[in-house]
Amino acid sequence: MDGAQKATEPSRTSAYAERACKVLAGGVNSNIRLNEKPYPLCFVRGRGATLEDLDGRTYIDYVLGMGPVILGHDDPRVTDAIVEAVGRGLTFAGQHPDEVEVAERICAAVPSVEMVRCTCSGSEAVHAALRFARAATNRWKVIRFEGHYHGWLDTIYVGERPDEEGPVAPALPGTRGQSPATLQDVLVLPWNNLQALEATAHLYRGQIAAVILEPILCNTGVIPPKPGYIEAIRAVCDREKAMLIFDEVVTGFRVALGGAQSLLGIRPDLTIFGKAIANGFPLSAVGGRRDIMVQVGTGSVMHGGTYNGNIPAMAAARATLDALREHGGAVYGAITETGRSLMDGLRRTAAEVGVPVLLQGPGPIFYMWFTTKPAIDDPRTAKTEGAAARALFIPAMLRRGVRLVPDGRWHVSAAHTSDQIAQTLQAAREAFLEVRAAGVT
Numbered sequence: 001m002d003g004a005q006k007a008t009e010p011s012r013t014s015a016y017a018e019r020a021c022k023v024l025a026g027g028v029n030s031n032i033r034l035n036e037k038p039y040p041l042c043f044v045r046g047r048g049a050t051l052e053d054l055d056g057r058t059y060i061d062y063v064l065g066m067g068p069v070i071l072g073h074d075d076p077r078v079t080d081a082i083v084e085a086v087g088r089g090l091t092f093a094g095q096h097p098d099e100v101e102v103a104e105r106i107c108a109a110v111p112s113v114e115m116v117r118c119t120c121s122g123s124e125a126v127h128a129a130l131r132f133a134r135a136a137t138n139r140w141k142v143i144r145f146e147g148h149y150h151g152w153l154d155t156i157y158v159g160e161r162p163d164e165e166g167p168v169a170p171a172l173p174g175t176r177g178q179s180p181a182t183l184q185d186v187l188v189l190p191w192n193n194l195q196a197l198e199a200t201a202h203l204y205r206g207q208i209a210a211v212i213l214e215p216i217l218c219n220t221g222v223i224p225p226k227p228g229y230i231e232a233i234r235a236v237c238d239r240e241k242a243m244l245i246f247d248e249v250v251t252g253f254r255v256a257l258g259g260a261q262s263l264l265g266i267r268p269d270l271t272i273f274g275k276a277i278a279n280g281f282p283l284s285a286v287g288g289r290r291d292i293m294v295q296v297g298t299g300s301v302m303h304g305g306t307y308n309g310n311i312p313a314m315a316a317a318r319a320t321l322d323a324l325r326e327h328g329g330a331v332y333g334a335i336t337e338t339g340r341s342l343m344d345g346l347r348r349t350a351a352e353v354g355v356p357v358l359l360q361g362p363g364p365i366f367y368m369w370f371t372t373k374p375a376i377d378d379p380r381t382a383k384t385e386g387a388a389a390r391a392l393f394i395p396a397m398l399r400r401g402v403r404l405v406p407d408g409r410w411h412v413s414a415a416h417t418s419d420q421i422a423q424t425l426q427a428a429r430e431a432f433l434e435v436r437a438a439g440v441t
């Protein structure tokens with residue numbers, strides 16, 4: 001395999017990392033990228049399901065830009081559309097036809113979304129959704145769940161709940177520099193625990209503007225809701241007249257054309273999209289019930305942004321959404337099949353080597369733990385379970401030319417081939433042997 005066997009030796013990549021650290025804080029532009037070991041890699045080219053680094057080493061990529069690259073890197077349909085769009089202009093601070101084309105495609109794909117607004121990042125779209133929900137209800141409290149990630153902005157980024165707290169705990173700042181005041185209306189609840197939600201709904205009756213969640217939790221393990229849980233959350237929101245917000249920044253246009261909500265059969269009031277919506281071009285969207293979105297349209301609720309709906313972003317989304325909805329969204333069958341066969345292969349290979357693993361997720365995204373547990377349904381266990389083995393496995397895969405998210409999440413694209421899956425399983429066999437030899441499982 002043309003892999004990364006020598007990733008830890010001095011190289012142009014390590015020299016780059018040293019140079020970057022002098023002028024870029026931490027050598028990166030997002031703290032999420034600080035976690036890559038031995039140092040954040042530097043890539044010069046992405047094509048299909050592979051990345052090439054500064055030293056010419058290639059990697060099979062399961063990071064996929066942290067999820068967005070659903071069609072594969074440099075998909076010609078998307079690249080050509082962007083190049084053509086750039087020739088027309090970048091941003092007009094005026095409307096252009098692709099904005100409607102994209103909005104119509106989103107609304108057609110996701111029935112709960114009757115109107116949308118586009119913006120640039122998932123964090124921004126989350127911020128907008130919270131404002132829209134608060135305006136619609138004229139209430140301030142927002143319920144969110146432990147382990148879910150809704151971006152890095154002050155209004156929703158939280159620290160871990162202390163163990164001794166009861167189910168209804170005030171939110172703690174997630175970072176230095178964040179004012180606790182920004183979180184005074186945020187309540188953090190344990191995930192997959194209906195009792196905690198009912199207790200909170202009772203305690204804060206008439207004050208809850210919204211419940212926000214990742215419908216399939218993908219930011220701490222990949223944890224689906226327990227049977228009946230999301231339905232119960234929907235019912236609590238209906239009863240309490242609170243908005244249900246699905247943060248589908250990861251799952252939207254990744255797990256199905258209609259997002260996780262189509263797999264779960266639940267209609268939220270507002271949905272947030274990002275990542276896969278434009279195959280990696282910076283774009284996000286917030287949309288939902290017409291009566292909520294109309295308040296934005298009348299100007300009574302502020303939503304702005306110089307780059308919202310810019311020309312290349314809309315072209316990227318139009319081309320991506322066209323590719324994804326071709327033949328009734330057939331590509332999702334293929335991606336799911338690839339993901340599931342990879343999950344099965346990992347289970348089989350681990351069993352042959354004698355390393356206990358648990359794989360969870362719908363296929364286009366999944367998570368692997370080193371554990372004998374049959375399932376994991378809470379983020380606290382998800383975070384710590386098998387962490388020592390994972391910390392060995394991920395660099396062992398990188399040395400063999402397979403790039404994984406440092407936290408253990410796997411993304412699959414339409415561009416992954418059966419050969420690449422076979423190479424991945426061969427690398428995994430060797431990495432499992434290393435893990436077994438270290439005696440950490």
Ligand SMILES: Cc1ncc(COP(=O)(O)O)c(C=O)c1O
Pocket residue numbers: 066120121122123124126149150151152214219247248249250274275
């Ligand atoms: C579920 C979810 N919501 C929101 C965000 C924030 O999106 P962005 O990083 O584009 O600001 C992320 C980012 O990973 C996410 O996973």
